[in-house]
Amino acid sequence: MTGALTVLEDSLRRDGLSPLDLLGDGAGVVPFAHYPDGDLYDRVTRSQAYFHVHAAGMAGHFHLFLRPGGMPPGMVALAGPTDAPAHLGAIALDDQGWPVAVFATNRWVTGEAWYGGADIIRMLPCFRLDLPAPFARLGQWLTAFVATHGDVLARLALLRERELGDGGMDDESLEVLARLSLL
DSSP states (O other), X not given: OHHHXXXXXXXXXXXXXXXXXXXXXXTTOOTTOOEEEEEEEOTTTOEEEEEEOSSTTSXXXXXXXXXXXXXXXXXXXXXXXXXXXXXXXXXXXXXXXXXXXXXXXXXXXXXXXXXXXXXXXXXXXXXXXXXXXXXXXXXXXXXXXXXXXXXXXXXXXXXXXXXXXXXXXXXXXXXXXXXXXXX
């Protein structure tokens, strides 16, 4: 899948675009609002993603999720609602809309169900966003990103688990638990 990501990113560059541009006009981005409205969601694979920023003028990030029904058999949440998604990680973008890092947040940040690192790793190959226009290309890019950077996201899942330790899932002083540079 590394080849797929390279082909997609080369195509974007030839078109003068970045992954962020695939969301449409970025003017007027409201902090903490999800883009696109209603999120990106694949009803077959139960994969989900959205983009947002925390403050006006900052580069934002994509959050990546997998919902129950799209997970491998035997997945049991350690905390949180049983129908809530698992947060697979987030992709931090630079000012031009290109990925620079991945990071993992605490459970309270996204309202996710909490799964152990080994379970998150087993979920990564299940992430696939097959979307209709106008977000088909963005879904392809996010899918290829996860497949290509699965090893980094796997390390992130284990680091997140280690950083949190035995408690603190609802400790609002612990927001970002782990971050790995892609540069």
